[in-house]
Amino acid sequence: MSPGLLYALAGMLLFVMGLAGFALLRHLLRRLMAFNLVGSGTFLVLVGLAQRPDGEPDPVAQALVLTGIVVAIAATALALVLMRRWFDLTGRTRLDGEADE
Amino acid sequence: MTLNLLVAGLLFTPLAWAVVSLLIGFRAGRWLAGAGMVLQAGVTLGLVWTLTGQGGFEYALGDWQPPLGIGLRVDGMALTLVLLTTLVASACGLHAAGYLEADRPGQRYFWPLFWFLWAGINGVWLAGDIFNIYVGLELVTLAAVGLVALSGEPPALRAALRYLFAALAGSLAFLLGVALLYGAYGTLSLRLLAEAVQADGTGSAALALMFAGLAVKTALFPVHAWLPPAHGIAHAPVSALLSALVVKASAWVAIRLWLDLGPVLGSSGGAFLMGLLGTAAIVWGSWMAWCQTGLKKLVAYSSVGQVGYLFLLFPLTFAVSDRVAELATQGVMLHLISHALAKAALFMAAGNLIWAVGDGRIVSLAGAGRHLPLSLFAFGLAAVSIMGLPPSGGFTAKWLLLQAAWQAGQWGWALAVLVGGLLAALYVFKVFAACYVDKASGDDFHYPPRRLDLMPLGLAVMALGLGLVAGLPLHWMGIGGAP
């Protein structure tokens, strides 16, 4: 088993864990963390799988992951802003409860 | 050189407008937006002109060649959608300029988010590789979430957060699919992938992940639950933008992936599942729309139902004759276009009606029919297309889909299309019936400004007339990409 594949499998594991957390958790922050976990797993898979036969790191994969991280940060930031405002206005840390509107 | 300017104008000036309007606030942003729309329209027309003159082409942004650079695929389909975007986004923007109250605190973010959204959507239409599609989708999602949360009220925040979480889950599933594909075939370009893919597990798994992710973003039943609150709570022009374009962006990605990769990586089971979910979406979305008591919620659920039609493409293009596949693709694309026009009109008209009666409940519309506001007329014209009645674009789309289903011998989908039309009538006429209820007392009816009525009316007329001139967009879409 090549290290690349190992990374990829680890990434997959993280992905599934994160997704499970995403499905099962209700606390907003925890859901956000779960999402970040999913993101990290995905990036691991990306770099892990994208190994050139000669062992050189693939610059494209690096670029992709970098872009991905930027996107993820932006999303996380937006989520945090919204959550904070939600918490400020309602004092609650989860979404469910009373019905919409 | 001209081409460079055109493409750059299309993709990057919106980003510039976004930044500038962040600095100057909502009021001044209107003027900027007006200028920007004119520019976008000019650029779009220029590109369409180029396309009809010389056919489709591939374009490397800034001359950076793929894989590191960003490659754009400029073909008939993409440009038709760009044209659609220009139309609908301009209409929504103009509507918003009059509809939104300038003094609300969150409003200053509207124009920046609007322009980001526009740029992202154009990026998705034109992207030639799957990673840039991902980036474009993310840009669209984040901007859309921001637009939903614009008012800053708790219900809007909740809807926005739900939307964000769902969209992120979808994005990441999509990204994992991208990773798997890149790992397996070493390329991101859709064109190259289409040539490279073989029927193996990785590719199929990647496709499954991507479709699942896109399904969430498109709000396909049963992962649609985020959409109605988000589209229902947002300001009317925002809802219009989201329902008309944002949802279509991810749907279109799914369509494109399926058309390019599906023949090799797809399976009849998968195609059937998508078709089934599409049908379920049609039924459930329309039904839930009828159950609603709020006008905008109703229109939002209608979107859930209407995107279901798009997913009928999957079974109707898998393992069928070329003729059927062509008919189905044309039908679905026409549906996408006419629904975008009609739904934007519907949301804006609904917004105007709410403005007029001062209340978002359907029962409050009682007596509105007497004042015969133009908004109601626009709502009606758009609804004709939503119901898929002639001579609207919705009807022609349905006609093509029915032809495809019939010629493929897959009668069940034809039935779904027909039943969907009837269910749509169910909720559309719920609104009209409410308007016709004769209210004895109190006539506080405020006519919205005429110019607010023009945008929905214009789009609705286009949706209605599209059926009679459907040959034109279909001809454009037939113009292929690079040889």
Added chain:
Amino acid sequence: MNGLMLAAVLLPLLSCGPAGRNARWPMALLVLAPVPALVLALLFRQGELALPGLLLGGVWMLDEIRGTFLVLTALLWLFAGVYAAGYMKSAGLRGFRVFWLLTLTGNLGLILAADIAGFYTFFALMTFSAYGLIVHARTRAAYRAGRIYLIMAVVGEMLLLAGFLLAAREAGSLMLADLPSALAGAGHSALLIALLGLGFGVKAGLPLLHFWLPLAHPVAPTPASAVLSGAMIKAGLLGWLLVLPFGAAPEWSNAMILVGVVAALGAGVIGVCQHDPKTVLAYSSISQMGLMTLLVGAALADTAPALALIPVLALYALHHGLAKGALFLAVGLHWPRNRVRRALLWLPVALPGLALAGLPWSSGAAAKLAAKQALGQGPEAGLVSALPLLMSAGAVATMLLVARFVVCLARHRDNGSNPPGVVSGWAVMAGVSILLFWWLPWPEGIDPERAKLLLPDGAKIRSLSWPLLAGLGLAFLAVLAPVRVPAIPAGDAVVIPECLVRWVGRWSRPGSIRLPRWVRPDVRKMSEQGEDWIRAHNGVVFLALLVAALVLLLR
């Protein structure tokens, strides 16, 4: 000629024009309207007028048979009109006039029309307009009579429509004249003859189709009863004469004769149990029409008597129409207070009745003798051989009815003076029936026989008189030995279907039974709950979708 023909139909129609509601003067139109028809009938015996644009292509014509009927109709309507002008009270005058004139138009038109559509049109016009005359009094009895009349009439119209349609198809022509041969040779001639025979039979008052007659005559204003009974029911006979295949349907002959006998004698039996003089007269009409039916039956059997019988039937119709008209008009008279004048008045009142029974030297004697003479020309087979006897039996029945009429009239009469119109109308009518009859134009076939019929020899007088005397005797017996008259309601058997309808109506009224309300699940609420569940578990749903997609795509 053509102009006269048009005027004969159009003048009555145009006279319906508007006028004041209770104005008296337009009643003069009633007298004026039949005049062109009368002139036409007296002057001409041949003629044809084509009106190609009308309906499906119209043709009007005049011939021997039509001429005779036209004479009768025009005369009767004319003097009944004179009578009506004096008789009618001022209330509802306009309505009466309009319906009178419309009915008249129909009656005259149907005689002239030679195409099926035209004939049927005028027939329907007459039928439906007569309703207005029948319910003129606006009483419960009038409404009942009107209802039953209308039901019967509509049934008749429908039978006729079907019959005409089928017959026109068989004949390949829209002319009435082509129907008899078509009926004779048709594949389903039985059906055709049944449809047309029964359709006209409603007008002619065949047994079980006769219900409307005894109900409608008493309630209608007296002049209307006169034309109803004298002229309108003859339209049924005329219909038979025009369409039935005489001499070519022997299988129908016996049936027709049987029906005629039942009508002639049965109506006599029921009629003598009545109390209203007009009802008695109505039954007498049924009885008389029965006798004519009898002759029609005989004519169906063989060609030779048929040729002779058709003019006789026309003559019979002429006689009966005039006599019955005079009798009806007499019912409305006020009797003089002076006993002597009263006694003298009985003579002209009763004479037309005796003529019906076949009093020698009367119009009735002429008709009966002519009939017997015509019957003698054919082979005597089946019931035809019994006809002279049956006719005599019919004469006995008629005599009884006349006696009953006299008795009832004597009981019902009231004393007073009459408006001039009433007196003159009745008097001229009676005069025409008794005297002028001999100078009227008769059908060509028996025209030369006038003298022989007026002055019959002894044997014939005997054969005419014995039924008369027998009837008189029976009547005296009945008066001397006061038997209780059985209570047979007017309209006899109609009460059975009426009861049936009432009974069904009572039971079929929309019931108050309601199905219990099913407890309906609140689908809408359940949908909302489902939607909430999906929203709350969006992660799980997403995972499920992902797994499903993976499984299906990976096969």
Added chain:
Amino acid sequence: MTTTVALPLGALLASLLASVVIFMLPERRHGARIAVNLSAAALKLALVCVMIWGVFQGRAYGLRFAVLPELDFVLRADALAMMFAGLSSLLWLLTTVYAVGYLEDSPNRSRFFGFFSLCVASTLGIALAGNLFTFFVFYEMLTLSTYPLVVHRGTPEALSAGRKYLAYTLTGGAVLLLGMVWLQSLAGDLTFQPQGHSQLLAHQDRGTLTAIFALLFAGLAVKAAVVPLHGWLPAAMVAPAPVSALLHAVAVVKAGAFGMVRVLYHVFGIEFSAALGLLGPVAGVAAFTIIYGSVRALVQTDLKRRLAFSTISQVAYIPLGLCLLGPVGTAGGLVHLLHQGLMKITLFFCAGNYAETIGVQRIDALDGAGRRMPATSMAFTVGAFGMMGTPPLAGFVTKWTLGTGALAADMPWVIAVLVASSLLNAVYFLPLVHRLWFRELPGAWPREHHHEGRLETSPWLLWPPLFTAASILVVGLLAAVPFSPLSWAELVAAREFAP
């Protein structure tokens, strides 16, 4: 643009543009609205008359353009189209006049007349449609433009009637669409043409063709209110009288019936339909509808409801006539398209007059109305007798022609149906006539409006029914002259059976 294109397009646009203009006019501009309405109606009638003359002389009018590569939008004026177009234009004018009087001083007139014109535009489109697709376009447009008219009053019953109307007609439309799609996928875009496309269809599977026909027929039968798809029609009675008049006489039910003519004669071809064995079942269904509608009409106590069931029964004569293989039966069915329109619109006008002038809607409240409103009652009587098929009125001509056609087609049982139906017609119409003329008014009228002048009611309300009643008489009396409905129908029918 040549007259060939300009005339049909102009006729279509006359009412379409009128509708747009009326929508734009403010509610209070009554005079302007009436002017627009009447001038558009008159213009349209004139254009249609010109076309009728042209078609009679053998000229062809129409236009065609491609919507999709294999789908054309076709307008074409043939003799059959002109029949329906003529009826629709004439009755539009009359109904507009009537509606102006009927809706005097009522709210929402702008909306009403706008949709009214739209509805008529659709009717003309249906008449002129040159293929199934074009037909369907206007067919659905008709559904949509009629709905606002049905629910015009905005009462709960009106709304529920509207719901019912939509449920039926939209479903019918969907079924029709299914049939069209199937047919198209089998044989391509079929332009309507005399004697149909039998050569093209002849090698197709018979079962498939039968199924397609069943779908098309069912879709059309909903609008034509063929039992058991008739439920919407009695409910739609809550609409204002001019709407009911239009709905029953020319617009909706006739659209369905007209579609049947097109499908049977100009798509399948009547002789081919007969060969497929389609005519028997259709005739059977129509016959059942005739009887059923009449029986149901008997027990109604509301005047308009009785008329509605009568329509169900009467309209079925048209498909019945179409199924009598032969020119005579066809002419009978076609001529009834016009005759029924005239008769039924008269009856509804009169029913509206009673409701509007003396406030009477129930049958048992009609006693003595003939004295109060003699002219209206006269018109009603003529209409009722026409319906019963009394000569010399229009209904008689229909029944006679149908009966003759039935015998020519060797279907004598049709006679029994005709007779039974006439009988039932008599049973439910004669009591009405009786009440009008021969009963006395027991008390005061429920809601009496007095109108100025000598007439019994507003002249706007009075002249249209009098005109139609007169025409019932005239088309019956003069059935044999050229240009009468019967002659025109015979002309159309003759072309279908040319060797």
